[in-house]
Amino acid sequence: MSPADDDRSAAARTKRQRLEAREAAILAAAEEEFSAHGFDGARMAEIARRAGMGEGTLYLYFRTKNDLLSAVTGAFWGRLTAAAEAAVAPHRGAFARLRALACFHLERVMADFTLLELATRLRHAPGYDPQWEIEQRRAYVAVFDGIVQQGIDRGEIAATVKRWxxxxxxxxxxxxxxRTLLLHGRGETGPVVDHLMGLLAVHDPRTGGAEVSDGAGPDLARIAERLDRAVARLEQRDAAS
Structure with a gap:
């Protein structure tokens, strides 16, 4: 490669890096604006100002506010997946990893509830592709699926469990x-995770948990009843505090 080719290659890399940096600034600014003001209240002019550019430049990157929200949501799921993998990595055993993932997911849903709710708005946008949302969530849900499959392979989770x-x-x-915790002013997340792990423990054959046969499936009525009792206790605790 000649020196001239080297110069052109370096210039192309610099331009690409500059474009990527601008796009990252736009997404960060948009996430702040959407989280603070919702979709209808968010203003493209304010997003451009936060990102340090003119509004016209912003429209060169994203033609509509829906396009921008779609990009913000995609970036969010990517970060969430990486953070979930990091949260479960130090733990050993399927149930310890599921507990770590449950703690992580509950905290993040509560912290980013507005953004997650906004993502559902895209389902009503013109030209919405359901497959896009499935792909965005697939990698994140794969963290859970991987833990369960590993648990099955190691005999920690009953092989007859219906993963879905x-x-x-x-x-x-x-x-x-x-939603309940946020409605009542947050509250403790620990009891929620404890009750959830109690529900999942029924699928641990090592502790005498009832395995699920192919035909029967878990007792969903019993699970729903236990969930209702857990939520009722949380609501009573919040009302008393």
Whole structure:
């Protein structure tokens, strides 16, 4: 490669790095603006100001506010996945890792609730592609799926467990509880995780937990009843405080 080619290659890298830095600044500014003011209250002019550029320049990167929210959401799920992997990495054993993931997910849902709620708005945007949302969440949910599969392989989780059902109980419990805790002014997250792990323990064959047969599935009515009791106790604790 000639010196002239080296110069052109270096210039191209510099330009690409500059564009990537600008886009990162836009996404950071947009996340702050969306979180503070919601979708309708967020202003493109303010996002541009926060990012240190003119509004016209912002529109060169993102044509609409929906496009910008889509990019913010995608970046958010990427960061969330990396952070979840880091949160479970120090722990050994499927249930210890699931507890760490539960603590992480509940805290992050509560901290970023506004942004997560805004992401649902994209479902009503013109040209919305459901597959896009599935792909955004797939890597994050794979952290849970990987822990469960490893637990099955090691005999820590019953091989007959319905993974999709376990996943729904896991995330459904945490996200429903996050709404309740936020509604009542936050409160303790520990009891929520403790009750959730109690529900999951039924699938631990080492402790005599009832394994789930292929035909029967878990007793969903019993699980729902235990969830209702757990939420009621949290609400009573918040009302008394």
């Amino acid at each position: 059902m376990l996943r729904d109980v896991f995330y459904g419990t945490l996200e429903y509880s996050a």
